[in-house]
Amino acid sequence: MSVSNNLKATLCHIDQLPVLPGIAIKILEKTKDPNTSLNQVAEILATDPPLSAKVLNVVNSPFFGLSRKITNLPHAVNLLGEKSLKYIALSFSLIHAFNNNKKQFDYASFWQKSLTCAVVSRLIAKDLGRCDAEDIYFLGLIHNIGILAMIQSHPGQYSLVLKKIKDDDLDYHVAENAIFTCNHMDVGAFLIESWGLPSVFVLPVLNHHYPDNIPLTHKNQRIGARIIHVSNAICRFLHAADKTESLAIVNQLLKNYNMNRRVNLEAVVEKACTHIQPLLPLFDIDQHNSFDYLKILDESKKEMYRLSFEMIGKIKEQEKTIDRLNILASQDGLTSLKNYKSFQDSLKKELAGSRRHGYTSVLALADLDGFKAVNDQYGHIAGDHVLQEVSRLFMENTRETDIIARYGGEEFAFILTRTCIQEGFKTIDRLRAMLSELKIEYQGHTISVTMSVGVLAFSGNDNLTGTELLKRVDAAMYQAKNSGKNKTFMLHS
Numbered sequence: 011m012s013v014s015n016n017l018k019a020t021l022c023h024i025d026q027l028p029v030l031p032g033i034a035i036k037i038l039e040k041t042k043d044p045n046t047s048l049n050q051v052a053e054i055l056a057t058d059p060p061l062s063a064k065v066l067n068v069v070n071s072p073f074f075g076l077s078r079k080i081t082n083l084p085h086a087v088n089l090l091g092e093k094s095l096k097y098i099a100l101s102f103s104l105i106h107a108f109n110n111n112k113k114q115f116d117y118a119s120f121w122q123k124s125l126t127c128a129v130v131s132r133l134i135a136k137d138l139g140r141c142d143a144e145d146i147y148f149l150g151l152i153h154n155i156g157i158l159a160m161i162q163s164h165p166g167q168y169s170l171v172l173k174k175i176k177d178d179d180l181d182y183h184v185a186e187n188a189i190f191t192c193n194h195m196d197v198g199a200f201l202i203e204s205w206g207l208p209s210v211f212v213l214p215v216l217n218h219h220y221p222d223n224i225p226l227t228h229k230n231q232r233i234g235a236r237i238i239h240v241s242n243a244i245c246r247f248l249h250a251a252d253k254t255e256s257l258a259i260v261n262q263l264l265k266n267y268n269m270n271r272r273v274n275l276e277a278v279v280e281k282a283c284t285h286i287q288p289l290l291p292l293f294d295i296d297q298h299n300s301f302d303y304l305k306i307l308d309e310s311k312k313e314m315y316r317l318s319f320e321m322i323g324k325i326k327e328q329e330k331t332i333d334r335l336n337i338l339a340s341q342d343g344l345t346s347l348k349n350y351k352s353f354q355d356s357l358k359k360e361l362a363g364s365r366r367h368g369y370t371s372v373l374a375l376a377d378l379d380g381f382k383a384v385n386d387q388y389g390h391i392a393g394d395h396v397l398q399e400v401s402r403l404f405m406e407n408t409r410e411t412d413i414i415a416r417y418g419g420e421e422f423a424f425i426l427t428r429t430c431i432q433e434g435f436k437t438i439d440r441l442r443a444m445l446s447e448l449k450i451e452y453q454g455h456t457i458s459v460t461m462s463v464g465v466l467a468f469s470g471n472d473n474l475t476g477t478e479l480l481k482r483v484d485a486a487m488y489q490a491k492n493s494g495k496n497k498t499f500m501l502h503s
Contacts, residue, residue, distance in 0.1 A: 033058050034103040037096055038206055051092050052083040055099055067292050068098050073129070073285045097148040101128075104151070105293050108158040114169060115161050118296040123245055124151050125289060130241040130282045137273045138237075142230070146237055149211055153218045153238050156198030157182060160190070183219055195219065214238060221267075223363070225428070236267045244279065342416040344394055345401035353415035353423050357476045360413070360425050361468065370469040372426040372434025375483045376442075376461045379495040381420040384457060392452045396459060399450045407441060422461075423480075431467035431500065438465050439498040446496055460496035462487055 036054050055062050062083055069086045070079050074094075080086045087095050109117050131150030135143035161168045167189055174185040186193035199216035203209070214235035217223045221235035240263045247256040264270040290296075340352035348356065360371050378400065385393040397420065404414050404422065417423040426434045442463055450457045464486025468479055482501060490499035 033061060034100050037099055051095065052087045055083050061099060061102055064102055064292060065095060065098050071288050071292060073289055093144045097144055101151055114165060121295045122290065124154060125293065126245050126282065126286055127241045129285050130244050130278060131237050133278045133281055134237050134240060134273055138269065146234055149214055149234055150238055150241055153215050154194060155201060156194030159197050159201055160194055240264060240267065345397055345416045347401050348413060348415035350417055353417060356413045356425060360427060361476055364468060365470040368470040369428050370430055370467050372429045372431060372465060372467050373479055373483050374424040374438045374463055374465045375487045376422045376463040377487055378420040379460045379462055381459065388455060388457065395452050396450055396457055400445065403445060403448060404441060407444065434467060435465050435500045438463050442498050462490035462495050463498045464490055464501060465498060466501040
């Protein structure tokens with residue numbers, strides 16, 4: 011789930027990719043050493059008096075909310091911890107290294123939004139009771155750093171990206187993918203690895219637009235990416251001319267990520283605006299006139315109050331209706347499995363994911379043996395009941411992440427996500443064996459069915475299309491049928 015080797019090879023040959031400032035490298039090297047004392051971190055900062063003064067100014071700002079003024083770095087480190095001061099110092103280093111007055115790109119606006127996202131992310135992390143709130147702050151600041159790296163390394167090409175964003179109203183990563191063979195998420199993750207920043211930042215930066223692409227095995231990184239996703243939505247809400255739609259998006263994300271009961275959105279917005287206003291000059295960020303945070307706060311509060319419980323109820327009802335329509339459009343009416351079209355879409359997405367991230371998944375196609383005889387002997391209503399029971403067996407004995415579809419009349423298709431061929435074969439063959447032992451009762455009759463299955467694996471190294479994979483797995487299924495039925499045939503690459 012880190013940056014792919016092909017992308018690394020491409021990026022390593024770009025000479026113009028930025029490097030960390032010297033003081034930042036020293037801080038990172040020291041904090042990696044388990045024997046480093048807190049005072050040693052303070053000593054590194056003390057070698058740069060202007061940076062030390064800036065760090066102390068931030069420490070004494072409303073951002074940390076300390077009850078008394080801190081006058082020296084050792085005291086600040088002992089009170090707030092090494093991590094807080096490390097990230098504040100690194101923030102200064104990065105903002106200074108990636109800041110200029112080129113007309114091609116509005117650096118001041120970029121850093122205002124990044125700092126806003128960092129502050130909001132930290133507040134959300136604290137509301138969620140997370141102990142890594144300072145990590146989340148820094149993640150919020152750097153998650154879009156790949157944009158600046160791409161501008162610095164390819165200014166000519168990136169001007170095409172900016173034009174495409176403006177003309178076609180696209181997100182940055184979509185426009186970047188259209189012009190480059192990568193996007194700012196890929197580049198940002200690569201920089202984090204090459205700079206030696208903590209590895210826990212790699213996955214969230216690589217997936218901050220799609221947090222749930224991060225496997226559940228990396229729970230903390232997934233939550234971090236979700237916090238960044240919500241924070242970006244809150245930032246868009248703060249700066250949106252029409253706040254109604256953007257606020258609805260924020261509320262929906264909080265609900266989707268199970269944060270809505272723990273995150274006090276109104277308090278987060280108020281604290282963020284209060285903290286950001288004094289931070290901007292401390293970080294030498296020129297504040298745009300359009301970023302009047304007192305006005306933004308006032309407008310945001312009015313919108314949150316205006317969105318009454320009645321309106322929230324209407325939005326929720328509309329969302330439910332849309333969800334039901336989406337389900338109906340993608341679901342097989344008889345079995346509640348995915349339908350043919352939805353499965354084709356899922357296969358395309360899984361193929362794209364495997365190529366991008368280099369993992370392996372398993373595709374299987376199954377056909378119920380002699381199912382026509384069931385319909386002929388017991389009737390089509392009985393046949394429908396059998397299909398429902400078979401579908402229930404499949405759903406109850408596979409993972410939530412796996413994809414199952416009714417592919418045709420009595421054909422079923424499976425995608426076992428992020429699974430090697432050996433494990434995939436075992437899973438499918440286990441389903442086949444369970445089905446052969448299943449006794450389906452219907453109006454006094456006991457009905458048994460078996461299935462023949464073809465199985466193959468696909469990965470980022472394959473160049474086959476979805477259609478070609480389905481043709482191959484269909485051929486494997488017929489080999490299973492022709493070899494006696496009730497068998498699983500694995501097609502080797």
